[in-house]
Amino acid sequence: MSGPRVGEAAAFRVADQLAGKEPWEVFGDRVRRYEIHFRGDTIEMTRGPVALEGYGVRLFRSHDGATGVGYQASNDFSPEGVRDAVDAAERAARYARFPVARVELPSGHGASGGIVEVLDRGLWEYPVDSLDSYFAALRAAFEGREKTSQLSFGSVRATLSETSICNSAGLRTGYGHTTVELEVAVKGIGGPEGPAPGEYWVNDSDRRLRPGELPERVDDWCRFAEDVRRGRPPPTGETAVVLPPTVLSGILPIVFGGRFTGAARLRRAAPEPGTKLGEDIATVYDDGRVPWGPMSSPVDDEGVPQRRRTLLDHGTVSEILYDTLHAGAFGTRSTGNSFRGIAMGMRTWFRFLQPPIIAPSTIVLEPGKGGLEAELIEAAHDGIWIQEIGWSSPDPITGTFGGEIRLGYRIRDGKLAEPVRGGTVGGSALAVEGSPSLMTRLEAVGSRASFAELVFTPPVLVRSLTVAGD
Amino acid sequence: MASSRRRNRRGHQDYPPWVYRFRVGSMGELSDCEGNLYHAVARLAQRTPFVEVLAEASAGLSVRVDAHITSFQTPPRLRGAVFRAWTRTGWTEVSISGLDTSSLRFAESAVERVLARRPAHEEPPGLSSIARLEKTTPMERPVRDMDEERLVRLAKDILSWAEGVPDIRETEVQLSWRIDERLYLNSSAARCSQAVSRVRGYVSPVATENGRAESDRLVHGGVGGAEIFDRITSEEVRRTAETSRALLHSKTPPLGKQAVLLSPSMTGYFAHESVGHGAEADQFVRNRSYLQPLLGEVVGPEILTIVDNGAYPGAWSEIYADDEGHPAQRTVLIDHGRLVGALHDRDTAAALGALPTANTRRADVFSRAFVRMTNTYVEPGESSFDELVKEARNGVLLEAGVAGIEDPQGGQIQLKARMGHRIENGKVTDLVSAMALSGRVLEFFASIRGVSGKQDFVLDSGSCGKGRTDFMPNAAGGPYVLGTAVVGRA
Numbered sequence: 001m002s003g004p005r006v007g008e009a010a011a012f013r014v015a016d017q018l019a020g021k022e023p024w025e026v027f028g029d030r031v032r033r034y035e036i037h038f039r040g041d042t043i044e045m046t047r048g049p050v051a052l053e054g055y056g057v058r059l060f061r062s063h064d065g066a067t068g069v070g071y072q073a074s075n076d077f078s079p080e081g082v083r084d085a086v087d088a089a090e091r092a093a094r095y096a097r098f099p100v101a102r103v104e105l106p107s108g109h110g111a112s113g114g115i116v117e118v119l120d121r122g123l124w125e126y127p128v129d130s131l132d133s134y135f136a137a138l139r140a141a142f143e144g145r146e147k148t149s150q151l152s153f154g155s156v157r158a159t160l161s162e163t164s165i166c167n168s169a170g171l172r173t174g175y176g177h178t179t180v181e182l183e184v185a186v187k188g189i190g191g192p193e194g195p196a197p198g199e200y201w202v203n204d205s206d207r208r209l210r211p212g213e214l215p216e217r218v219d220d221w222c223r224f225a226e227d228v229r230r231g232r233p234p235p236t237g238e239t240a241v242v243l244p245p246t247v248l249s250g251i252l253p254i255v256f257g258g259r260f261t262g263a264a265r266l267r268r269a270a271p272e273p274g275t276k277l278g279e280d281i282a283t284v285y286d287d288g289r290v291p292w293g294p295m296s297s298p299v300d301d302e303g304v305p306q307r308r309r310t311l312l313d314h315g316t317v318s319e320i321l322y323d324t325l326h327a328g329a330f331g332t333r334s335t336g337n338s339f340r341g342i343a344m345g346m347r348t349w350f351r352f353l354q355p356p357i358i359a360p361s362t363i364v365l366e367p368g369k370g371g372l373e374a375e376l377i378e379a380a381h382d383g384i385w386i387q388e389i390g391w392s393s394p395d396p397i398t399g400t401f402g403g404e405i406r407l408g409y410r411i412r413d414g415k416l417a418e419p420v421r422g423g424t425v426g427g428s429a430l431a432v433e434g435s436p437s438l439m440t441r442l443e444a445v446g447s448r449a450s451f452a453e454l455v456f457t458p459p460v461l462v463r464s465l466t467v468a469g470d
Numbered sequence: 471m472a473s474s475r476r477r478n479r480r481g482h483q484d485y486p487p488w489v490y491r492f493r494v495g496s497m498g499e500l501s502d503c504e505g506n507l508y509h510a511v512a513r514l515a516q517r518t519p520f521v522e523v524l525a526e527a528s529a530g531l532s533v534r535v536d537a538h539i540t541s542f543q544t545p546p547r548l549r550g551a552v553f554r555a556w557t558r559t560g561w562t563e564v565s566i567s568g569l570d571t572s573s574l575r576f577a578e579s580a581v582e583r584v585l586a587r588r589p590a591h592e593e594p595p596g597l598s599s600i601a602r603l604e605k606t607t608p609m610e611r612p613v614r615d616m617d618e619e620r621l622v623r624l625a626k627d628i629l630s631w632a633e634g635v636p637d638i639r640e641t642e643v644q645l646s647w648r649i650d651e652r653l654y655l656n657s658s659a660a661r662c663s664q665a666v667s668r669v670r671g672y673v674s675p676v677a678t679e680n681g682r683a684e685s686d687r688l689v690h691g692g693v694g695g696a697e698i699f700d701r702i703t704s705e706e707v708r709r710t711a712e713t714s715r716a717l718l719h720s721k722t723p724p725l726g727k728q729a730v731l732l733s734p735s736m737t738g739y740f741a742h743e744s745v746g747h748g749a750e751a752d753q754f755v756r757n758r759s760y761l762q763p764l765l766g767e768v769v770g771p772e773i774l775t776i777v778d779n780g781a782y783p784g785a786w787s788e789i790y791a792d793d794e795g796h797p798a799q800r801t802v803l804i805d806h807g808r809l810v811g812a813l814h815d816r817d818t819a820a821a822l823g824a825l826p827t828a829n830t831r832r833a834d835v836f837s838r839a840f841v842r843m844t845n846t847y848v849e850p851g852e853s854s855f856d857e858l859v860k861e862a863r864n865g866v867l868l869e870a871g872v873a874g875i876e877d878p879q880g881g882q883i884q885l886k887a888r889m890g891h892r893i894e895n896g897k898v899t900d901l902v903s904a905m906a907l908s909g910r911v912l913e914f915f916a917s918i919r920g921v922s923g924k925q926d927f928v929l930d931s932g933s934c935g936k937g938r939t940d941f942m943p944n945a946a947g948g949p950y951v952l953g954t955a956v957v958g959r960a
Binding site (some may be wrong): 033035037039040043044045047048049050051052053054056069070071072073074075076081083085088091092094095096097098099142152153155181183185187190198199203228233235251265266268269340348353354355390391393395397398400401402403404405406421422423424426427431432433435465466467468469470 | 499533539541544547548549550560562565566568577617618622639640680725726727756760836851873877880881883904908909910938939946958959
């Protein structure tokens with residue numbers, strides 16, 4: 001099965017009870033979740049099925065040239081439960097205000113979402129066996145490494161969702177999708193005598209299980225965990241840094257999500273199209289159709305097909321992102337960027353609980369001519385490769401970011417040298433024209449992109465960022 | 471560890487007499503399903519030595535207002551439960567949304583299937599709660615009176631206070647209340663019914679100039695009634711807006727290793743990240759806490775005492791019982807510089823020869839239980855703020871904690887401050903922009919040379935995840951703390 005059982009879809013069951021409440025929208029989710037939690041190489045707990053089915057009703061009511069939007073989520077599908085949810089949404093709509101006279105909900109006619117690969121069929125059909133096999137593969141990938149590194153703890157959690165959306169404009173759509181969240185702490189016990197064991201943390205969000213990639217990935221994780229033990233804080237100062245996709249994933253989605261949206265435009269915080277915010281080598285897209293992207297889907301959470309949008313075109317602001325409401329406020333059309341369950345760049349697995357907000361899908365940095373990793377390191381000559389930041393905690397309002405260097409490597413004479421651990425790195429990711437920022441100090445963009453959660457990007461070389469250490 | 475509880479003859483736990491003073495009866499949202507839950511537990515108890523159920527329902531209202539939009543986000547009408555049963559190979563859990571008979575039957579059948587495959591013949595490790603309590607948050611003014619109309623009116627008043635300040639172009643106000651009702655039953659006859667009312671206000675005035683934007687934030691949150699909204703005063707809102715404006719012209723912070731004076735909110739992040747996470751005993755069982763080998767040792771100065779206290783009245787993360795049915799308590803982690811305690815659930819307590827500390831918490835009934843903090847703070851000392859500034863001589867005052875992250879294995883922390891002030895020649899001088907502090911916790915402990923008094927004590931309201939999921943309300947705080955650490959840009 002590759003999609004919702006249409007007649008039983010959560011949203012459709014509620015929609016049948018909403019006659020006379022136009023305009024309305026219902027978003028439904030039927031979710032099964034399975035989890036394996038492990039400690040070392042043994043299973044600590046298995047969970048599942050965690051069965052959750054619910055819906056969110058959104059009502060739109062006109063008042064004095066504005067629209068009151070009311071939302072209520074519930075998991076009570078009884079006629080009384082739906083009536084209760086609708087009454088609560090009506091009450092909220094009476095006092096809520098959004099500056100648009102009339103809401104144009106997507107009808108579902110015209111361009112369709114088409115096919116986007118977001119469902120792991122093996123996982124969908126055999127969730128328990130798939131997770132068991134994945135954990136076995138993970139355990140096997142650590143065999144023979146006992147003297148230098150170990151699995152410390154972690155979890156693999158699979159969510160199987162049937163999403164359904166319908167509205168009073170005639171839209172009835174739905175799709176099935178899978179999400180896999182992997183959390184692994186790898187303990188390094190090899191290397192120098194004296195220091196406490198080091199840990200390297202892996203947090204990954206994907207649409208499918210990829211056990212075949214584990215041996216290669218575990219090689220890297222173990223090397224990083226061992227290097228954590230040897231790392232020392234860097235010297236304080238401005239220095240060239242290379243940021244890989246894993247670090248950019250903690251910065252770019254929140255910063256672009258904070259500024260390149262209709263919500264930011266309403267607050268007069270969005271950049272004007274044509275503004276120069278980055279080097280010519282910086283071309284950034286938002287792409288909701290990247291195969292297997294955690295935010296990819298045929299349609300967004302209002303049922304508008306997702307597309308690729310250009311945010312920065314050779315450093316110049318091109319487009320910003322809209323949902324239906326904000327598009328209406330500015331007389332434009334939704335870009336298919338309405339999502340639920342988003343907070344600080346992370347997404348919850350039960351999405352119907354929250355009304356939608358505007359957010360990027362997958363942030364894509366167009367590959368450049370910087371070459372492979374070794375060429376970027378050579379171009380940096382002296383600086384630091386930042387492998388992992390504790391939490392870069394970007395501020396969506398100011399565009400600044402910064403955090404502790406969990407693991408990095410000094411770059412000396414164009415080559416990776418000793419590991420770095422401790423101290424901080426930070427600066428501005430997006431700043432007004434003429435001010436220093438990650439985008440205005442881009443020296444080179446690598447030639448090969450890879451996925452890291454909500455970004456698809458090559459590593460980048462930044463001319464200078466502020467590092468504080470010993 | 472630090473607890474005076476005793477075991478009774480059945481191996482269960484005796485509780486102090488106050489636990490029993492609450493009247494046993496039925497509460498609002500969950501009253502209609504208690505009988506069915508009770509019978510489900512009773513039936514499953516015939517197949518396993520131990521089974522428990524936690525049911526949850528919530529109600530509330532949240533409004534967000536800015537110059538353009540007024541929107542509501544009411545908590546979902548979500549009712550559900552999680553059953554946990556002991557099997558031959560460990561715990562098994564099944565969660566359901568809906569508390570109707572067919573949902574409960576589904577959960578019961580799923581648990582029965584696992585028990586049929588993996589029957590347990592022995593009791594699970596650790597102490598099963600036998601507590602019976604029922605408690606609802608006392609309120610001076612019922613929070614349910616804050617309906618849509620009243621909440622919007624108050625939010626708009628607050629908005630107008632901020633927007634009266636020059637250069638404040640955009641302000642966001644969020645006011646919310648939520649009553650979280652949880653009912654815990656187990657096969658040892660425990661019954662804990664609690665309804666916790668959390669109320670919170672958030673104001674973020676954004677100042678802009680020449681394309682640069684800066685924002686300070688004001689947050690008040692606690693367990694109680696509508697009276698908590700009264701803590702947001704016009705003076706405080708205007709002061710926050712003035713700070714946003716001043717941040718437009720703030721200087722860059724001094725970088726590198728230096729004297730750092732932590733404000734109460736930063737002290738809270740420090741307590742939470744440095745000791746709180748490291749003392750969650752599941753990290754001990756996983757052999758990944760830098761604190762574990764130091765239990766019983768002196769790790770800091772005499773002036774440093776850090777506690778976790780789920781029973782702190784009115785604090786944002788006050789609970790009446792944890793999600794294993796143990797009544798909330800105060801647990802001392804560092805007592806005058808000595809590491810004396812850890813936070814436990816029944817499993818970790820059993821594994822380490824300790825007693826549960828009422829720190830088992832679930833983000834919701836769809837998430838697994840972990841050992842979690844509640845209200846974690848540094849106890850006040852005796853210095854004054856002025857004395858600490860003078861003692862620091864040169865360095866930086868870090869204010870307005872934003873975020874923190876810990877590394878229990880390596881004993882490192884990272885804390886982020888939204889702003890601060892330089893300290894020069896024993897005086898507080900220029901306003902500086904956002905900073906990140908990093909360093910080894912034990913080195914920071916060793917550097918602590920002053921803790922201010924109770925007049926400065928503040929508990930902030932926030933949230934905390936386990937890994938990157940399972941976020942739940944947490945409070946942290948303390949007075950001013952003076953030490954030495956590396957500071958960088960953020």
